[in-house]
Amino acid sequence: MTCRDNRFGPREMKNLAPEMKTIQSVSEMKEWSRSCSGSVGLVPTMGYLHRAHLDLVQKSLDACDATTVSLFVNPTQFSPGEDFENYPRDWDGDRARLETMGVDVLFMPDTEAMYPSGFKTNVEVQEVTRRLCGATRPDYFKGMAVVVLKLFNIVRPDKAFFGEKDWQQLQVIKTLVRDLNLDVDVQSLPIVRDADGLALSSRNEYLNPDERRSALALNRGLQAAREMAASGIFSARSIRDRIREIIEEEPGTEIEFISVCDPESFVELDETGDGALIALAVRVGKARLIDNCLLENAKCKSPF
Numbered sequence: 001m002t003c004r005d006n007r008f009g010p011r012e013m014k015n016l017a018p019e020m021k022t023i024q025s026v027s028e029m030k031e032w033s034r035s036c037s038g039s040v041g042l043v044p045t046m047g048y049l050h051r052a053h054l055d056l057v058q059k060s061l062d063a064c065d066a067t068t069v070s071l072f073v074n075p076t077q078f079s080p081g082e083d084f085e086n087y088p089r090d091w092d093g094d095r096a097r098l099e100t101m102g103v104d105v106l107f108m109p110d111t112e113a114m115y116p117s118g119f120k121t122n123v124e125v126q127e128v129t130r131r132l133c134g135a136t137r138p139d140y141f142k143g144m145a146v147v148v149l150k151l152f153n154i155v156r157p158d159k160a161f162f163g164e165k166d167w168q169q170l171q172v173i174k175t176l177v178r179d180l181n182l183d184v185d186v187q188s189l190p191i192v193r194d195a196d197g198l199a200l201s202s203r204n205e206y207l208n209p210d211e212r213r214s215a216l217a218l219n220r221g222l223q224a225a226r227e228m229a230a231s232g233i234f235s236a237r238s239i240r241d242r243i244r245e246i247i248e249e250e251p252g253t254e255i256e257f258i259s260v261c262d263p264e265s266f267v268e269l270d271e272t273g274d275g276a277l278i279a280l281a282v283r284v285g286k287a288r289l290i291d292n293c294l295l296e297n298a299k300c301k302s303p304f
Helices: 010-016 026-035 051-063 091-101 140-155 167-179 202-206 209-215 217-230 236-248
Strands: 021-023 040-045 066-071 105-107 159-163 185-189 253-261 277-284 287-296
Touching: 021 026, 026 105, 026 140, 040 051, 040 140, 051 066, 051 091, 051 159, 051 185, 066 091, 066 140, 091 105, 105 140, 140 167, 159 167, 167 185, 167 277, 202 209, 202 287, 209 217, 209 277, 209 287, 217 236, 217 253, 217 277, 217 287, 236 253, 236 277
Parallel strands: 021 105, 040 066, 040 159, 066 105, 159 185
Antiparallel strands: 253 277, 277 287
């Protein structure tokens, strides 16, 4: 059981890749990782893969000698009453997409493998988890941190790839890696959007056509914030008020938060300045949607 021959660069090896291996056992995943002499990339996911996930996978395939994608709907990230049972799943479709791309290993542990009987350990990254999603979903970041740490320990990746739509999650993972001296290079890719501007998310599956039209208000709100900053309006309160107007004009929207904050500490700002993060969480129908925009030089980093 070996990984790709690392005498070749990652791009050259794509056509030499063996059939994708599916692993469910933690011990087998560890054994496979130990057998690799080249660099290993990890793309952690909860499945129901869309184009943003696949862009992360492609980035890993291009950058690393071998790529592992994990599919695990992590129960500890969900608070009571959330959508754990109904979270969209398409294991067969996901497996087919990843095999076509040339992924080396699909790691699909079950809950018992990740949280065996008697499991008692939590991982808490403090301060950066107090605000935004951490304030409204108190269980989320503890569950996310412990499963990411476990995946890092099991797969032992050289690089791990995450999307910037979950900006706060990305910063929590970077803090975890820094504080615990983990030997993994965390890399990120920008938000990927559909043609209508909606940020890709597995939970978009919950939206009916009317709700999807309402959900486009998140991106319009970010566009308005960019335009205000570009025109010299730096008041965080004014920007939040304008975004609120745009979102509340649409039926079926329920704002969880609109934040204009520091992109690392998530402390609210009075004025945007350079580098402010605008982060949104809005419920539309059954879907909880998040989106963000990073202002740099009074302009939004995202072109959308």
